[in-house]
Amino acid sequence: MDEDTVLPDEVAQLARRVVEANHEAGRTIALAESCTGGLVAAALTEIPGSSAVLDRGYVTYSNEAKMDALGVSSEIIETFGAVSIACVWSMAKGALDRSGADVAVAISGIAGPGGGSELKPVGTVVFARVERDRIGKPNGELRQFDGSSRAEVRRQATICALELLLPDQEEAEAAPGADSSP
Numbered sequence: 001m002d003e004d005t006v007l008p009d010e011v012a013q014l015a016r017r018v019v020e021a022n023h024e025a026g027r028t029i030a031l032a033e034s035c036t037g038g039l040v041a042a043a044l045t046e047i048p049g050s051s052a053v054l055d056r057g058y059v060t061y062s063n064e065a066k067m068d069a070l071g072v073s074s075e076i077i078e079t080f081g082a083v084s085i086a087c088v089w090s091m092a093k094g095a096l097d098r099s100g101a102d103v104a105v106a107i108s109g110i111a112g113p114g115g116g117s118e119l120k121p122v123g124t125v126v127f128a129r130v131e132r133d134r135i136g137k138p139n140g141e142l143r144q145f146d147g148s149s150r151a152e153v154r155r156q157a158t159i160c161a162l163e164l165l166l167p168d169q170e171e172a173e174a175a176p177g178a179d180s181s182p
Contacts, residue, residue, distance in 0.1 A: 030101035031057035032091035070094030088128035123147030
């Protein structure tokens with residue numbers, strides 16, 4: 001483990017890449033976290049210079065918090081559940097709409113050891129990324145992580161969320177001052 005961080009090296013190195021790449025792309029970030037409980041924001045804030053990139057983070061663990069802080073409709077939660085693409089897309093959209101950020105990522109899942117079902121077992125985590133002024137299909141995905149421990153599910157979910165915060169190659173090339181030569 002790096003002496004300058006409380007995080008595992010893998011997470012710290014990825015968080016550093018996220019901060020540097022978004023800084024270079026001129027992008028700011030908002031987060032809406034549920035099962036990770038702020039771990040993604042914590043990973044980013046371990047990195048010097050993260051204040052230039054991280055606008056804000058919401059930890060919305062309860063359904064009420066998702067509705068109150070991010071504007072997720074009760075119909076989405078009642079119809080699809082809190083661990084659904086519809087819910088995390090609404091969470092990400094709510095975080096983006098309530099911030100000045102350029103991109104928002106949302107995470108919700110079942111970290112365990114209880115709370116799983118046959119349809120959504122422990123280790124089920126959903127993610128969504130919404131980008132300001134980007135028209136197109138919402139970016140959402142469902143992952144099934146190793147549910148052997150709560151810590152492992154949360155670690156894997158944090159890594160996946162950080163990866164979603166890396167700018168696409170096209171965005172990085174279009175960033176002001178980016179070298180687009182072959």
